[in-house]
Amino acid sequence: MAEELLEVRVEDLNVWIGDNHILKDVYMRAVPGTVTAVMGPSGSGKSTLIRVINRLIDLVPGSKVKGRVMIGKINVLESDPYMVRRRIGMVFQEPNPFPHMTIYENVAIGPRLHGLAREREEIDRIVEWALKKAQLWDEVKDRLDDYPYQLSGGQKQRLSLARALALKPRVLLLDEPTANIDPVSTVKVERSIIEYAKENMATVIIVTHTPQQAARISDNILFIYEGRVIEYGPTREVVLHPREELTRKFLGGEV
Amino acid sequence: MPEMAKSDKRFFYSLVPAALVSSLILVLLFIVLIYYSAPAFKEYGFRIFTTKTWSPSEESARTSEYGLFIPLLGTLVSAIIAVVLALPFAISTVIFTEEVIPKGMNKVRETFSTLIDVMTGLPTIVYGLWGLAILAPFLRDNLYNPLYAVLGSIPLFSCRPVTGTTILTAGILLSMMIMPFMYSVIRHSYKRIPAIYKEAALALGTTKYEYSKIMMGMVKPSILAGILIGFGRAAGETVAVALVVGNTFNMPSCLLSSSYTISALIANQFGNAALYPYMINVLVVGGLILLLIGIVSNILGIMYLNRVRYTA
Numbered sequence: 168m169a170e171e172l173l174e175v176r177v178e179d180l181n182v183w184i185g186d187n188h189i190l191k192d193v194y195m196r197a198v199p200g201t202v203t204a205v206m207g208p209s210g211s212g213k214s215t216l217i218r219v220i221n222r223l224i225d226l227v228p229g230s231k232v233k234g235r236v237m238i239g240k241i242n243v244l245e246s247d248p249y250m251v252r253r254r255i256g257m258v259f260q261e262p263n264p265f266p267h268m269t270i271y272e273n274v275a276i277g278p279r280l281h282g283l284a285r286e287r288e289e290i291d292r293i294v295e296w297a298l299k300k301a302q303l304w305d306e307v308k309d310r311l312d313d314y315p316y317q318l319s320g321g322q323k324q325r326l327s328l329a330r331a332l333a334l335k336p337r338v339l340l341l342d343e344p345t346a347n348i349d350p351v352s353t354v355k356v357e358r359s360i361i362e363y364a365k366e367n368m369a370t371v372i373i374v375t376h377t378p379q380q381a382a383r384i385s386d387n388i389l390f391i392y393e394g395r396v397i398e399y400g401p402t403r404e405v406v407l408h409p410r411e412e413l414t415r416k417f418l419g420g421e422v
Numbered sequence: 423m424p425e426m427a428k429s430d431k432r433f434f435y436s437l438v439p440a441a442l443v444s445s446l447i448l449v450l451l452f453i454v455l456i457y458y459s460a461p462a463f464k465e466y467g468f469r470i471f472t473t474k475t476w477s478p479s480e481e482s483a484r485t486s487e488y489g490l491f492i493p494l495l496g497t498l499v500s501a502i503i504a505v506v507l508a509l510p511f512a513i514s515t516v517i518f519t520e521e522v523i524p525k526g527m528n529k530v531r532e533t534f535s536t537l538i539d540v541m542t543g544l545p546t547i548v549y550g551l552w553g554l555a556i557l558a559p560f561l562r563d564n565l566y567n568p569l570y571a572v573l574g575s576i577p578l579f580s581c582r583p584v585t586g587t588t589i590l591t592a593g594i595l596l597s598m599m600i601m602p603f604m605y606s607v608i609r610h611s612y613k614r615i616p617a618i619y620k621e622a623a624l625a626l627g628t629t630k631y632e633y634s635k636i637m638m639g640m641v642k643p644s645i646l647a648g649i650l651i652g653f654g655r656a657a658g659e660t661v662a663v664a665l666v667v668g669n670t671f672n673m674p675s676c677l678l679s680s681s682y683t684i685s686a687l688i689a690n691q692f693g694n695a696a697l698y699p700y701m702i703n704v705l706v707v708g709g710l711i712l713l714l715i716g717i718v719s720n721i722l723g724i725m726y727l728n729r730v731r732y733t734a
């Protein structure tokens with residue numbers, strides 16, 4: 168199957184929740200085969216931004232969105248959210264594998280729902296592939312029928328990642344995926360994110376809580392502050408030669 | 423016991439009697455029921471469960487026949503019908519309340535579910551009267567007669583519906599009465615599902631239907647709990663059933679025939695039971711069985727409720 172490459176382009180994005188203007192004229196561009204890091208202080212609108220991209224913002228009562236969020240040739244804001252979400256994977260800050268499903272079922276659920284595979288062997292293959300991509304396979308291959316509560320926090324997060332990867336999303340969104348997990352798992356998650364972007368020419372956008380992580384894994388950095396884009400550019404440049412005073416302060420841990 | 427202030431000690435001991443009384447009541451209930459049912463077992467043995475006739479005689483125990491088989495079966499059949507019919511309604515209504523009513527309309531949601539909760543507290547005689555006056559004749563004309571005409575060759579529907587008061591009417595009425603209970607049990611668990619799992623399901627691109635299926639899977643133990651607690655309620659319900667079940671000793675194997683349940687039997691016969699030897703004792707056996715059904719279904723139900731996992 169020829170896999171289409173989907174670039175994510177955000178233009179003139181404004182988001183309100185109730186009377187609060189959360190995102191102001193935000194723009195960004197994330198290219199297939201690269202990792203884009205979204206960084207900024209807590210409360211600056213990072214989560215809101217990536218929730219607009221897969222339309223989870225629809226769940227927030229009183230939210231209003233204006234602008235364009237293009238994925239390939241379609242404007243997400245004018246599309247069926249279900250179709251949008253099928254092609255976009257998402258991993259959240261809190262590891263959230265379904266507690267009532269086994270490890271295997273957690274990974275198989277996406278492909279099953281969307282009819283990507285029907286035969287048991289085919290699903291087996293996808294599950295193994297996704298767990299390997301999420302760097303979890305070796306730790307769980309002998310206990311696929313266990314329930315996730317028997318896993319460590321970091322393993323649960325890699326399981327959540329595997330669940331998203333099993334759908335081979337063209338776009339992968341991650342919202343501070345390593346904020347609550349151990350260092351070993353963090354390294355594994357980071358490695359698998361980079362690999363997935365490069366090997367599959369996928370477009371990866373990761374919200375990160377630390378500039379160090381952005382420096383380690385991203386090709387481009389988007390720095391937002393109080394809902395505005397302050398700086399956007401190649402990671403090396405933003406980290407080594409920030410153009411804006413605010414960026415410099417953020418990198419130095421001052422804001 | 424850890425250190426306690428003197429006044430707390432007094433407070434503590436003042437609570438003991440109430441707690442003791444509450445638990446003693448159940449034990450006493452059991453003792454009394456067993457005490458009064460013992461003579462029936464002594465006289466008739468296990469036969470009371472298998473006999474299909476009920477022919478009390480004022481003269482002697484020898485010529486009396488007390489068979490609980492039909493009311494027992496009637497209780498089971500009507501309660502099963504009730505649960506089977508109520509479950510899909512309970513589940514869909516939970517989904518309606520929690521997922522269809524928009525996020526911003528919490529007032530509407532709470533009002534709606536309060537209305538359903540109120541239904542659990544209505545006097546059951548109201549259901550019974552409505553069932554007898556309106557539901558039964560309506561079902562006979564619009565459901566039973568057509569069913570009999572079309573599916574009359576199937577044993578379940580093979581008896582001519584004479585009155586609207588049948589075992590099926592009892593089941594249908596019971597389903598309306600237990601639906602709010604099942605709804606409450608399931609919704610209570612559903613509401614507690616953390617947002618992170620809802621988001622996880624939605625992010626996979628699930629439709630509302632697929633999403634609801636995953637969420638219901640998460641609270642599956644509470645659905646089982648709802649089934650069990652609903653079954654216990656249905657089996658024990660008395661007044662409403664006594665009004666619509668027909669109160670005849672016909673086998674409930676044909677759903678369109680009038681029949682009996684244990685609770686209706688006790689309600690109808692207890693008044694003059696003293697005139698017949700051993701009848702009270704046999705009725706108490708029925709009561710004992712209802713108590714057991716109630717206790718077992720509720721204990722299992724509560725156990726299942728505690729099995730819902732809200733964290734991975």
Ligand SMILES: Nc1ncnc2c1ncn2[C@@H]1O[C@H](COP(=O)(O)OP(=O)(O)O)[C@@H](O)[C@H]1O
Pocket residue numbers: 184189207208209210211212213214215216227
């Ligand atoms: N569901 C919501 N309801 C109301 N305000 C919200 C909601 N989600 C986020 N916000 C507000 O939007 C702003 C940005 O939040 P968020 O996108 O979560 O920031 P970040 O992820 O950068 O910490 C915050 O001021 C927050 O209070």
Ligand SMILES: [Mg+2]
Pocket residue numbers: 213214215342
């Ligand atoms: Mg956030």
